[in-house]
Structures are given as structure tokens and as C-alpha cells.
Amino acid sequence: MCYYLTGKKETLGFIYTDSALRREIPKACIDMYHDCFGYGRKSITRLLQVQIVDALRSNERSRASSLLSELGRGNYSLRADDFIYILEHCSKSPDPLFVMEIWRIMDEKEVHVNNRCYMLSIQALCKGGYLEEAFNLLNFVGENHDIHPILPMYNNFLRGCVQTRSLLHANQCLDLMEHQVLGKNEVTYSQFLKLAVLQQNLSAAHKIWKEYMTYYSMSIISLRKFIWSFTRLRDLESAYAALQHMVDLVFKGSIFINKSAEGRLCSSRLDIPIPKNGDMGLKRCMEENEHSLPSVSDNSKKIDSHASNVEDSTIFYMGSKEDKGFGINMLEKYKGMPVMKVLRWSFSDVIYACAQTQNCGLAEQLILQMQNLGLEPSCHTYDGLIKAIVSDRGFSDGMEVLKTMQLRNLKPYDSTLAALSIGSSKALQLDLAESLLDQISRISYVHPFNAFLAACDTLDQPERAVPILSKMKQLKLQPNVGTYELLFSLFGNVNAPYEEGNMLSQVDVARRIKAIEMDMMNNGIQHSHLSMKNLLKALGAEGMIRELMQYLHVAENQFFRTNTYLGTPIYNTVLHSLVEAKESHIAIEIFKNMISRSLPRDAATYNIMIDCCSTIKCYKSACALVSMMMRDGFLPWTLTYTALIKILLEREDFDEALNLLDQARLEEIPSDVLLYNTILQKACLKGRIDLIELVAEQMHQEKIQPDPSTCYYVFSSYVDGGFFSTALESLQVLSMRMISEDNSTLEEKRTELEDFIHSEDKDAESQILQFFKGSDENLAIALLNLRWCAISGSPISWTPNESLWARRLFNSHGSRKRAS
Incomplete structure (x- = not known):
């Protein structure tokens, strides 16, 4: 395994006799220098290692490379220990390129490399992202009978695979471990878990749990890692069960936690590798990437399916005095110890996962359990709880939690306020959303402000966006x-x-x-x-x-x-x-330009241009566009038939328009209200009440709800014809159908809506108009129509299909659908 870079073997050696001066000395002089001053090989190589590391730390790479070459040109035999200090630095930096320079020198000097060199080199290469080179070293160790591969080498490589998200190299490492019949330790399982999360492979995570439990007893630290993995794989059932196992261990006093030299929490028990003992199928399971949902263990407790129905009043229930005192007394001795941090972290992990899976019921249960255990929820914990509640039940319940925080003198995070503001914006509650944004003192992301702007856009209230833009400027966002x-x-x-x-x-x-x-x-x-x-x-x-x-x-x-292509949607x-503005000639030129430049068109492009043909009243051109559309792989759809029918109606060819409508039905093209309104509009202008009734009945048979335009065309046709009572009756029936086409649904809504229709309150119309703010235009128009019918003396029936008008249309035209 060689890593040759540049340079030639020299017969001369180099040595520093002064920190600022380097002289070239023949080999004989070096020997004499050693004899005179008593410098041994070990002292010289140690000095050069220190100087090389100092040069690397000072970012003097050229000097470091020269010193390394000098180390290799000495007249003494080199050993692995003569490079250890440099490799240790390279593994921490990391500096994978200099590691490869070191290996070139070691290869030239035929240095017998030990496990320590391999370990540090692999670690440096992995940290630096050179996984291919690291794997070659790992593979070389496995094939070299003089060196016994050790598990930490593979653990370091797996850690590098996780950091670089390289599943390919991870699988190669697993193959190598299988080939070397290598065991595993707790660090190995930890890396396996991270790889499973990286793959979003829940099945592998459960396999790791099962194999781990076969050889180890669970510790607080290992449970913390499993809980972390289950929450990120969105397996709340398993995460919850593991969390309860952790709580049980704490109560039993089974705690093995220390702090490492770097300040990290780690297990204090010995991590003894488990020898290879049969194939547990872990690698195969990870490669299959199955997303099954096995339980964590046969005895794991399932999450209460009714957790989401927890009463609001019990969210912050502190439990009985006995229960609360029991929990506090049991955990009192652990206050200030690392185990309390681990407990809080794990509870928070599960609570934040509840937000992702919209399971606020479980989040509330966990908050209750924390309080009963004497673990007071922090601002961070409440942040997760509020996000869980907002994602599941909406911002209103989240605001109740915020009030509880304030009663406990806990200041919410800016991210908590942002989540509540986003929920309020989605519910179109602009006043509350703006108030929450005003309380944010510092935030690094613009999403909550964009959500407010989107709500202003939905409600068509641009003036409300102005102060929010000022707030963004104030926050320098x-x-x-x-x-x-x-x-x-x-x-x-x-x-x-x-x-x-x-x-x-x-x-x-x-x-x-x-x-x-x-x-x-x-x-x-x-x-x-x-x-x-x-x-x-x-x-x-x-x-x-x-x-x-x-x-x-x-x-x-x-x-x-x-x-970058401009994009078909923009065209x-x-x-x-242009078509809406009747600028047909410009639209045609742009369309021709798209064809000449081979710019992609979609179904919408063709439908717009077919609609353009209605302006120029050219049915032949529209048919030609349909042919082009089908050649490009787009089948005619509802909009296509609507545009074609519109052209035929411009030519007053009602019979052909109805034939085209029948053809669309035969081809099972779904109809919509716009298609039928196109016919109703022209029939109304021409006084064709026969067509009005035919289309109105067909809409009912197709379960297509009318809209305000439908009501207008039908009502106006009867009024223009002098049929005033029929006009009122049809308006009432169509308005009821605007609310719902289903009689049972109408009966359910009757209690809620009837008061709006018959109310004698002078503000009744204003109350009905509030439905417009909720973007329910059809309901508002329907209620206003029905109220007007009631004022006109027409009795309101909540069974519209029983009206004389509806029954007459069904008897006259209902057979058309049955025949077709």
C-alpha cells in the first residue's frame, strides 16, 4: 500500500543545528556530529517531529514537507514511533494530505508500520473526507498477516462514513468486517445507529436494538442514542418505550455516566468488544432499507391511542402530592449530575418528534411525566411541546401553553413565538400573528414573516404587510x-x-x-x-x-x-x-416563437391558445391545436373542451356544442362548473331557457355544485322571460345546492345556517359577509340569495330536490344521463 507523491531518494541527510538555519551535511559528518554531541536517533527524530508539527500549526506547509523529507533522508533506520507525533496532529487537525506524504516516506524507508500508525492515519483520512484512501488502508490491514486489525480502526472509518454521508463506503466496511470475522463494541453499534438514521432505515435500527440487547445490558448513554435514532426515524412507539426504560434505570440506580477529557458525557463501564458469533443479518437489513415498524421489544408498552384526547385541563397537571413527592425524592440525589441532563435531553428528543408527527397527546403525557418525576420543563421543553400542539391542533391550544409558561415566569424562545405566529398566519389570524412577531427580539430565519405575508396575500390585505416589512428591517433580517x-x-x-x-x-x-x-x-x-x-x-x-x-x-x-430555461409556466x-386582454396576434406570435425555438409546451399552453381561438372565432385553428397537443403527448382535458365549446357558442352552434359536451362525457372527461357556465352564459344571452334547464339538470346529475355565476345565468333567464316565480324557485334550489348537493349534509347544516336566513337583526347581512373573509364565497352568496328569497315571501325548503322546479327538470332531462 504505497502513497508516492513527489521527490527522489537522496544520499544526503539534513539536520537542524540552529532553529533559524539549516545546513546540508554529508553522512560521515552526521555520524561524527552524533558522536560529539551525544544526540541519539530518537532525540533527532523527536526534534524533527516537533518542528514538523510546529510548521503545520503555523500553516507553513512547504517547510513541514521539507522537514519531513529531511526526516526520511537520515542515516538511521526509521521506526513507526518516529512518525506517531506527526500523525497524532494530522488526525486531530485533520490533515489527510500530509498523512499521505508521511506514508510515502515510510514506504521509501521500509518502515514497519504498527496499528497505532494505521489507526491515526485512517482517522485523519476519514475526518478529511478521503474515505477511498482510508478504505484502502483498512483493506490493506486486513490482508496483512503481520498486523492484526483492531475494532477501533473500523469504528473510526464508520464514523467518517456517517460524517460524509457515504453509504457506499459504509457497506464496503461492513463487508470487510464480516470477512475479517470482526466483533463489535458499543461504539460500533452507535455508528450503526447513525447509519440507519442516515438511510432512514427503521428496520435496521430495530435489528441493532435486538442484537445490542443480546450482548449488552442497556445503559443510560446507550438508551439516549437509541431514543435519538428512533425519534429521527419517527418511531414514537419505540422511542417512548426506550425512554420509559431509561427512567426505570434511573430509579434503580443503574447509572454509568462520566465526562470525557473533551467534556462529553460517556459511559463509565468497560466497553468490551463482542466476538463475531453468527450472522445477525444486520448488513443485509441495512441494504434492503425496509421501513417496517416492529416493536422495540416484546414487552414494550404501546402508546395510548387516545393520547391525543387528553383534556386540556390535565396538560399541566402536577399529579398527586404523593406521586410528585415520590418522583422528586427518588431523583433528589441526582440533582446537578449528568444523568439529569441526559434525562431532559431524551424527553426533549421525544417531544420534538411529537411535533414532527403531530402527536401532541404524547407530548402532553411526557410533560406530565417530567413534572411527576420532579423534572421541571424548561423553555426548551416547552418549545417542543408548543410546536407539537401547533402542528396537531393549531395555534389556539398552543397559546394556552404560552400563557402557562408566562405564569411560571418562563420567557418563550423566539422560535416558540415564531411557531405560534406561523400557525396564526396559516389560520389567517393576522392580529395575533402580528402581535407575536412584534415580541420576537432576535431571529435568523425569515419563514414566520413570509407566512404572515402569504396570509396577507390570501386575504388580499397588502396594507397589513407594511409594518411587518418594517419589523424585518428593524431585526436586520x-x-x-x-x-x-x-x-x-x-x-x-x-x-x-x-x-x-x-x-x-x-x-x-x-x-x-x-x-x-x-x-x-x-x-x-x-x-x-x-x-x-x-x-x-x-x-x-x-x-x-x-x-x-x-x-x-x-x-x-x-x-x-x-x-437557465425561462420556464413554460412563465410563458x-x-x-x-394576452388572451384575456384580447391581444390575440401577440399571443400567436409568442406561441409560434416557442415552436420555432423548440421551447417545451404543456397542456396549459395548448389550452390557452385554444381559448385564444375563441377570440378570433376560428374553430379550424382550435382543432389543429388539439392535434398538435395530442402529438406532444397531452390528451384533451376539461379546459380543452371548455375552450372548444366556447368557440362553437361564439358561432351560435348550440347543437354541436352539446354534441361535444356529450363526447366529453363518453370519454369520461371530468366536468366542472366553468364548462357548464360557458354554455349557460351564451344560452342566457340568447334567451334559450330550454338549454338553461337542460344544463342545470345535467349539472345536478353530475354532482357539480353551482356557483354564483350559475345562479345569475339561470335566474336572469327566467326573469328576462317573465317567469318570476320560477326564477325565485330556481334561485332557491341552486343556492341550496351551492351549500351542498347532499340532502343529509344540508339537514346537518340547517341548524347552523337557518338563523342567518331568517334573522331580523339589522346586521344579519354583515354577519353573512364574514364568510367572505374565510374564503367561502359560495356559502356567503348562497345565504344572501336564500335570505333575499325569504324576504320576498318565498318559503325556504331544505330539501331542494323536492321542489316542483327540480322535479320538472328531472322528469324532462334526467333521462338524458340515463340514456347516455
Whole structure:
């Protein structure tokens, strides 16, 4: 096993006679120098080792290499001990490259290398990430009959595999250990556990547990490692059982914990290697990477399946005086000892895993157990508990825990406040979310602020985002690209929903976009695909077509310089805006350009262009686009049929439109309300009540809930025809179907919603409009419609299918679905 670098064998040796001066001396002079001054070989090599290490510590690598060459050119035979001091330094630094230089010298001088040299070399190479070279050394030791491989070498290599996340080298090491019939010790099992976590292989972790229990009795430290691994593999049942085992050991006094020289907690008992005794199948289990969920042991206690139903009032229940006193008395003697730290760490591990798996019930049980044991929860513990509760039950219960912390004079972490704020933002509770963000004094990540901005975007309240941006600036928290993506969405549109852009709003949009882009440039952040898409979408919504095209060209140039494709979604955004603005000729040019440049198109691209054909009223072109779409591997979908039907309706070809609708049903293309509303809109304009009733019944048969547009088209058709009572009846039926198509569901909601319809409170309409804030537009419109029907004197029935209008439509057109 040789590591030759550069250099030639010389016949001259070098020696320092002064720390600042080096002289070249013939071999005979060196011998005479040794005789005169009494320097032995050991003293000279020791001196050179010290000087080499000093040079490495001073980062004088050239001088260190020269000194190493001098060491190799001495007239004395070298031994492994003559390199140990240097190798020890290289293993701690680490310095794998200098280790390879040392091996070149040792090979040239034919030094008999001992286990210590191999150990330190492997350790240095592994720490430095040179796993291939380390494995070659390890393999060489195994093949060399003069050297007996020792387990710490393999443990060091496995530790390096964990640090570099190299599963390939880990498997090679396991093969080698099997081949060498090598045993294992507790350190080996610890590395096996880390590898299992790295692979997310729960089955292997349980195999390790079983094999470990065969040869060792569990200690506090080993249990701590198993608990850590189970929590990261999201096996709460096993982690919980292991934690209870740890508590049991503490009560029995089975504690073996010391501090190492580096200050780390470690087991005080002897770590005796277990000889190889049969194949437990561990390597095979790790390679198979099975994700089964065996129990930790046959006697492990299962987690109570009803843990999530723990009453809120018992979350901080301290237990009876007897129970609490028993726990405190048992653990009083361990106060201030390392075992208490290990206990708290393990409890926290499991509680944080509860947050990841949304099991707040178990987290509450663990908090209760800690209190009964006399382990007072810390701010860190509560941080995990609150995150578990927020992830499972929402921010409201998390706020109750926060109040309990404050009663105990515990100041929550900024991360705790951030988790609660994120939960509040997701629930669209902006006031609470903002209040929590105001309490944050220091935070390094922008996620809670982005969550608040996203809530403002959902509620279309950009003004609420302004103070939060000021808070970010106050905390010196730099926005990320996600922040700017939201800012373009928030501030890109000036007009409220359903309003069109005008000259004043367009000037305001241009000013806002310029300000956001200037801030991006100051923070060194480039546009992402989403930020550019949101910017272009804002321009399109305002009808700023000229600016839209300018930014499209800017985006193409920017992403071209970074060798990044602009992205089909961005082109789709531009095409959609152009079609909405009736700029069909520009949309067609962009689409042709995409084809000529072989830019990828998706189903949305083709559907947008098919919709464009409705503007130019060209059904032939639409059919040609459908053919291109299918050649590119995209099958026509609901949007495709909607666009084609829209073109036929523009030509007033109702019969062909209905035939196309039947074809979509035969091909099992799912229908949606937009498809049917397209027909209803045109039928309403043309006064085709027969089509209105046909489509309304077909929607009901297909279980497609109407929306406000559906109600408008049907109601207006009857009113325009002079059928006022039928108009009211149809409006009531369709409004009920907007709430639900299922009669049983309607009956369940009746108690909750009936008061809104018949209330004599002057603020009843305002209360109904609150549903808009919850993004439940259809429910709000349905209740307003029903309230208006009731005011008009129409009796409200919660069984809409029993109305005369509904029954007549079913008798007239229900057979159409049965026949098809």
C-alpha cells in the first residue's frame, strides 16, 4: 500500500543545528556530529517531529514537507514511533494530505508500520473526507498477516462514513468486517445507529436494538442514542418505550455516566468488544432499507391511542402530592449530575418528534411525566411541546401553553413565538400573528414573516404587510427570494378583485414594481421563476401589455445568461394575460416563437391558445391545436373542451356544442362548473331557457355544485322571460345546492345556517359577509340569495330536490344521463 507523491531518494541527510538555519551535511559528518554531541536517533527524530508539527500549526506547509523529507533522508533506520507525533496532529487537525506524504516516506524507508500508525492515519483520512484512501488502508490491514486489525480502526472509518454521508463506503466496511470475522463494541453499534438514521432505515435500527440487547445490558448513554435514532426515524412507539426504560434505570440506580477529557458525557463501564458469533443479518437489513415498524421489544408498552384526547385541563397537571413527592425524592440525589441532563435531553428528543408527527397527546403525557418525576420543563421543553400542539391542533391550544409558561415566569424562545405566529398566519389570524412577531427580539430565519405575508396575500390585505416589512428591517433580517415572490403578488395588483386597471393604477403598479426590484438588487437577490411569474401576472392583471412584453424580454435575457430555461409556466402566464386582454396576434406570435425555438409546451399552453381561438372565432385553428397537443403527448382535458365549446357558442352552434359536451362525457372527461357556465352564459344571452334547464339538470346529475355565476345565468333567464316565480324557485334550489348537493349534509347544516336566513337583526347581512373573509364565497352568496328569497315571501325548503322546479327538470332531462 504505497502513497508516492513527489521527490527522489537522496544520499544526503539534513539536520537542524540552529532553529533559524539549516545546513546540508554529508553522512560521515552526521555520524561524527552524533558522536560529539551525544544526540541519539530518537532525540533527532523527536526534534524533527516537533518542528514538523510546529510548521503545520503555523500553516507553513512547504517547510513541514521539507522537514519531513529531511526526516526520511537520515542515516538511521526509521521506526513507526518516529512518525506517531506527526500523525497524532494530522488526525486531530485533520490533515489527510500530509498523512499521505508521511506514508510515502515510510514506504521509501521500509518502515514497519504498527496499528497505532494505521489507526491515526485512517482517522485523519476519514475526518478529511478521503474515505477511498482510508478504505484502502483498512483493506490493506486486513490482508496483512503481520498486523492484526483492531475494532477501533473500523469504528473510526464508520464514523467518517456517517460524517460524509457515504453509504457506499459504509457497506464496503461492513463487508470487510464480516470477512475479517470482526466483533463489535458499543461504539460500533452507535455508528450503526447513525447509519440507519442516515438511510432512514427503521428496520435496521430495530435489528441493532435486538442484537445490542443480546450482548449488552442497556445503559443510560446507550438508551439516549437509541431514543435519538428512533425519534429521527419517527418511531414514537419505540422511542417512548426506550425512554420509559431509561427512567426505570434511573430509579434503580443503574447509572454509568462520566465526562470525557473533551467534556462529553460517556459511559463509565468497560466497553468490551463482542466476538463475531453468527450472522445477525444486520448488513443485509441495512441494504434492503425496509421501513417496517416492529416493536422495540416484546414487552414494550404501546402508546395510548387516545393520547391525543387528553383534556386540556390535565396538560399541566402536577399529579398527586404523593406521586410528585415520590418522583422528586427518588431523583433528589441526582440533582446537578449528568444523568439529569441526559434525562431532559431524551424527553426533549421525544417531544420534538411529537411535533414532527403531530402527536401532541404524547407530548402532553411526557410533560406530565417530567413534572411527576420532579423534572421541571424548561423553555426548551416547552418549545417542543408548543410546536407539537401547533402542528396537531393549531395555534389556539398552543397559546394556552404560552400563557402557562408566562405564569411560571418562563420567557418563550423566539422560535416558540415564531411557531405560534406561523400557525396564526396559516389560520389567517393576522392580529395575533402580528402581535407575536412584534415580541420576537432576535431571529435568523425569515419563514414566520413570509407566512404572515402569504396570509396577507390570501386575504388580499397588502396594507397589513407594511409594518411587518418594517419589523424585518428593524431585526436586520434580510428577505429571501420567497419574500420577494410574495411582495410581487401582494403589491403588484392595485385594484380590488373584479376591478379592471386604469391609468392611475398602472402608474402605481409600475412604481411599486420598481421599488421591489431595487430592494432585490440592494440585497443581491436575482429573480426566481416564481417572482418573475408573479411580476408578469401583476402586469397582465392591470392590462399593462407593453410593460408585460418588455419584462418578458428582460426575463428571457436574464435566464439565458445563467443558462437557465425561462420556464413554460412563465410563458403560459404571459399568453393567458394576452388572451384575456384580447391581444390575440401577440399571443400567436409568442406561441409560434416557442415552436420555432423548440421551447417545451404543456397542456396549459395548448389550452390557452385554444381559448385564444375563441377570440378570433376560428374553430379550424382550435382543432389543429388539439392535434398538435395530442402529438406532444397531452390528451384533451376539461379546459380543452371548455375552450372548444366556447368557440362553437361564439358561432351560435348550440347543437354541436352539446354534441361535444356529450363526447366529453363518453370519454369520461371530468366536468366542472366553468364548462357548464360557458354554455349557460351564451344560452342566457340568447334567451334559450330550454338549454338553461337542460344544463342545470345535467349539472345536478353530475354532482357539480353551482356557483354564483350559475345562479345569475339561470335566474336572469327566467326573469328576462317573465317567469318570476320560477326564477325565485330556481334561485332557491341552486343556492341550496351551492351549500351542498347532499340532502343529509344540508339537514346537518340547517341548524347552523337557518338563523342567518331568517334573522331580523339589522346586521344579519354583515354577519353573512364574514364568510367572505374565510374564503367561502359560495356559502356567503348562497345565504344572501336564500335570505333575499325569504324576504320576498318565498318559503325556504331544505330539501331542494323536492321542489316542483327540480322535479320538472328531472322528469324532462334526467333521462338524458340515463340514456347516455
